[in-house]
Amino acid sequence: MELVARQRxxxxxxxxxxxxxxxxxxxxxxxxxxxxxxxxxxxxxxxWLSGLTCNDENFVTKAGAQRLAARLGMAIVCPDTSPRGxxxxxxxxxxxxxxxxxxxxxxxxxxxxxxxxxYDYVVSELPALVREHFPVSEREAISGxxxxxxxxxxxxxxxxxxxxxxxxxxxIVNPADCDWGIKAFTGYLGEDRSAWxxxxxxxxxxxxxxxxxxxxxxGLADNFLDSQLHPExxxxxxxxxxxxxxxxxxxxxxxSYFFIASLIDDHLRYHARHxxxxxEAQQPA
Amino acid sequence: MELVARQRxxxxxxxxxxxxxxxxxxxxxxxxxxxxxxxxxxxxxxxWLSGLTCNDENFVTKAGAQRLAARLGMAIVCPDTSPRGxxxxxxxxxxxxxxxxxxxxxxxxxxxxxxxxxYDYVVSELPALVREHFPVSEREAISGxxxxxxxxxxxxxxxxxxxxxxxxxxxIVNPADCDWGIKAFTGYLGEDRSAWxxxxxxxxxxxxxxxxxxxxxxGLADNFLDSQLHPExxxxxxxxxxxxxxxxxxxxxxxSYFFIASLIDDHLRYHARHxxxxxEAQQPA
Numbered sequence: 001m002e003l004v005a006r007q008r009x010x011x012x013x014x015x016x017x018x019x020x021x022x023x024x025x026x027x028x029x030x031x032x033x034x035x036x037x038x039x040x041x042x043x044x045x046x047x048w049l050s051g052l053t054c055n056d057e058n059f060v061t062k063a064g065a066q067r068l069a070a071r072l073g074m075a076i077v078c079p080d081t082s083p084r085g086x087x088x089x090x091x092x093x094x095x096x097x098x099x100x101x102x103x104x105x106x107x108x109x110x111x112x113x114x115x116x117x118x119y120d121y122v123v124s125e126l127p128a129l130v131r132e133h134f135p136v137s138e139r140e141a142i143s144g145x146x147x148x149x150x151x152x153x154x155x156x157x158x159x160x161x162x163x164x165x166x167x168x169x170x171x172i173v174n175p176a177d178c179d180w181g182i183k184a185f186t187g188y189l190g191e192d193r194s195a196w197x198x199x200x201x202x203x204x205x206x207x208x209x210x211x212x213x214x215x216x217x218x219g220l221a222d223n224f225l226d227s228q229l230h231p232e233x234x235x236x237x238x239x240x241x242x243x244x245x246x247x248x249x250x251x252x253x254x255x256s257y258f259f260i261a262s263l264i265d266d267h268l269r270y271h272a273r274h275x276x277x278x279x280e281a282q283q284p285a
Numbered sequence: 286m287e288l289v290a291r292q293r294x295x296x297x298x299x300x301x302x303x304x305x306x307x308x309x310x311x312x313x314x315x316x317x318x319x320x321x322x323x324x325x326x327x328x329x330x331x332x333w334l335s336g337l338t339c340n341d342e343n344f345v346t347k348a349g350a351q352r353l354a355a356r357l358g359m360a361i362v363c364p365d366t367s368p369r370g371x372x373x374x375x376x377x378x379x380x381x382x383x384x385x386x387x388x389x390x391x392x393x394x395x396x397x398x399x400x401x402x403x404y405d406y407v408v409s410e411l412p413a414l415v416r417e418h419f420p421v422s423e424r425e426a427i428s429g430x431x432x433x434x435x436x437x438x439x440x441x442x443x444x445x446x447x448x449x450x451x452x453x454x455x456x457i458v459n460p461a462d463c464d465w466g467i468k469a470f471t472g473y474l475g476e477d478r479s480a481w482x483x484x485x486x487x488x489x490x491x492x493x494x495x496x497x498x499x500x501x502x503x504g505l506a507d508n509f510l511d512s513q514l515h516p517e518x519x520x521x522x523x524x525x526x527x528x529x530x531x532x533x534x535x536x537x538x539x540x541s542y543f544f545i546a547s548l549i550d551d552h553l554r555y556h557a558r559h560x561x562x563x564x565e566a567q568q569p570a
Contacts, residue, residue, distance in 0.1 A: 008506065008537040010547045064349030064546065221293065252293040261349065262295045 001133060004029060010070035011036040014060060017133075023117050023125045024083040030126060031056040032134060033066050037073035042137035044164075044275040045075045045130065046268070049122065049144030049151040052180070053100045056080050059145075062257035065264045072272045075136050079122055081147070083115040096180050097187055103175070104151030105199045107188035116188055119199075123155055123162075141271035145169040145260055146224070147180070153201040153214060160210035165274035167215035167267045169260050170222055173234040176200040180228050202237045213244035215270055217263050219253030286418060289314060295355035296321040299345060302418075308402050308410040309368040315411060316341040317419060318351050322358035327422035329449075329560040330360045330415065331553070334407065334429030334436040337465070338385045341365050344430075347542035350549045357557045360421050364407055366432070368400040381465050382472055388460070389436030390484045392473035401473055404484075408440055408447075426556035430454040430545055431509070432465070438486040438499060445495035450559035452500035452552045454545050455507055458519040461485040465513050487522045498529035500555055502548050504538030 004016040012035040021028045037043050046069070048059050056078045059065065069076055082102035088111045091098035102118035130136055142163045144152035149171025156166035175181020176196040185196045197203035204210070218231045225231075231247055238245035253259040289301040297320040306313045322328050331354070333344050341363045344350065354361055367387035373396045376383035387403035415421055427448045429437035434456025441451035460466025461481040470481045482488035489495070503516045510516075516532055523530035538544040 007539055007541055007543040008504070008535075008547070009543040014543055061542065062346050064352065066543075066546070067349065067550075219293070250293075254292055256292055257346070258292040258294040258299055258351075261351070262293070265352075 001129070009033065009066045012038065012066065012070050014066060016056065019129060021083075021121060021125060023120045025115050026083045026085045028080055028084060028121070029056055030080065031060045031078040032130065033060070033069055033076040034134065035070045035073050035075065038075060038135045042135045043073050043075050044139035044141070044277065045077055045136045046271055047122065047140060047142040047152070047155075048076055048078045049104060049142070049148030049155075050078065050081050051144070051146030051148045052081070053095050054081050054148075055100070058257065059260075062261065063264050064261045065268060068265050068268045072268060072277050074268065074272060074275065074277065075134065077126070077130055079118075079126055082118065086115050088112065088115070097183055101147065101184060103147055103181075103184045103188065103199070104154060105185070105188050108195070109188060109190045112188050118151075119155070122151065123159065139164055139275045141165045141275055143167040143169070143267055143271070144171070146255065147172055149216070150175055150181075150201060154199055154204065156212055157201065157204040157210045158198075160212065163212075164276075165215070165271045166212060167217075167270060169217050169263065169267075170219060170224070170229055170255055171201065171216060172228055173201040174230050176203060178228045178230060202233050205234070205237045205241055205243045208241055208243075211243055213246065214238070215267065216245065216247045217250060217259075217267075218247065219250050219255065219259045221252050222255045222259075224255055286414070294318065294351045297323065297351065297355050299351060301341065304414060306368075306406060306410060308405045310400050311368045311370045313365055313369060313406070314341055315365065316345045316363040317415065318345070318354055318361040319419065320355045320358050320360065323360060323420045327420045328358050328360050329424035329426070329562065330362055330421045331556055332407065332425065332427040332437070332440075333361055333363045334389060334427070334433030334440075335363065335366050336429070336431030336433045337366070338380050339366050339433075340385070343542065344545075347546065348549050349546045350553060353550050353553045357553060357562050359553065359557060359560065359562065360419065362411070362415055364403075364411055367403065371400050373397065373400070382468055386432065386469060388432055388466075388469045388473065388484070389439060390470070390473050393480070394473060394475045397473050403436075404440070407436065408444065424449055424560045426450045426452075426560055428452045428454070428552055428556070429456070431540065432457055434501070435460055435486060439484055439489065441497055442486065442489040442495045443483075445497065448497075449561075450500070450556045451497060452502075452555060454502050454548065454552075455504060455509070455514055455540055456486065456501060457513055458486040459515050461488060463513045463515060487518050490519070490522045490526055490528045493526055493528075496528055498531065499523070500552065501530065501532045502535060502544075502552075503532065504535050504540065504544045506537050507540040507544075509540055
């Protein structure tokens, strides 16, 4: 593992590391924020999954999360959004498929299956690497935005008990039935739509393997609200299956990082409470 | 004036506007954050001047200032760092001269003098435009980073009584005697070095027209500390002339926006106190 960059941030360290991923069969870069408390012992981790076109840097530079993470004593790890450095046919041609658009699934279709296994990377390989090299505890929470909100919800729902809490900003909750998801799932998973349901939040809620509460924020001025995001579908399936959902709609907010920045503190405090950082979370911050 | 973009941020609005600048003889874009309080009446303004290579967007997306500005009730205006859309000979060839590097002076040398008058733009033309179109009061503070820290200090020192407070992050305090400044001032102001002193913080402190207190933060892991910034020169001239200076050195911090983000709340609270927002500034934020 190679240190790419390291910068002081709110008394902690914001770093980027490059490593060889066996799961993805390529070199990857991830970002990690270690709060000041990590110098004294293990801290819990929030996994942040970013959206289409992003890499490990967008959240780090734009969300403003380090300020409160430093007070709460929470590490934040930001994986990239797809394998990198590969050149599969068509991989770099569109913003919503291939590089920058891994969709946090394990691809089964050639040629994607040999690299595009972002689910295994995020849930297994990267956590093991992070635990090996950094002072983090076993306590984990997960969150993300848009495609990354989909990723966070799916990772949590597929692994009951694994994450202490899960939240999402403007998530793609029903990728099996929206344009972004249909394009991605067709490419990565093939034409058999029944295989898609294992990667669809609405379907996973209906399946009922997990009843972990979901915290979701959605801006009402989001350009993708009606075409791709469909929060009302999540609301409906959660109501039908008595799945705990806190869906908050916010007038005037759009799909951008200004929306995320405006609400990230709420999410950090929510996760802090579930991660056992409640004492610190009560402090004015 | 034309609205370029507008996004909800912490209950206020983060916007970009394009307008014709008579002073700069070109079209310019600036960013303005209006906090929720601006819907009820005029709010004071913090002017933020960015550094080399930046435009109006860097501070807006990376500093995380809107959170506290929204609580304090402070507008923040970010001008661009140079004229744009012109194509003077050599204007776009280097990062530290020409576009993105206006240095907040009024150029006297051809061909720059016909456009590069960023001082007049920042001190006169843009404030008049902002007051005409937005609910801002007469109360103003000014801050900036690196080249913009130089700009903020120079604007304040040249206009005693104009700004309620001034602060800077890693400012170029002695441009008349560092490589960045010598290159810029030679190009914009000519070979006569005596003319440079009107745009040099250390010289202005020595001149003594203003004794306004200066708040300066400097990271000790800043790559440009010894080659361009020389805070010890500001410390020396302030001591010699009994000019109030609060110079804070921060171990491990570099020249990046991670440094600015880590300390911006301190600066906003400092300016809030001077701008008469002391009540709000006392709230936990």
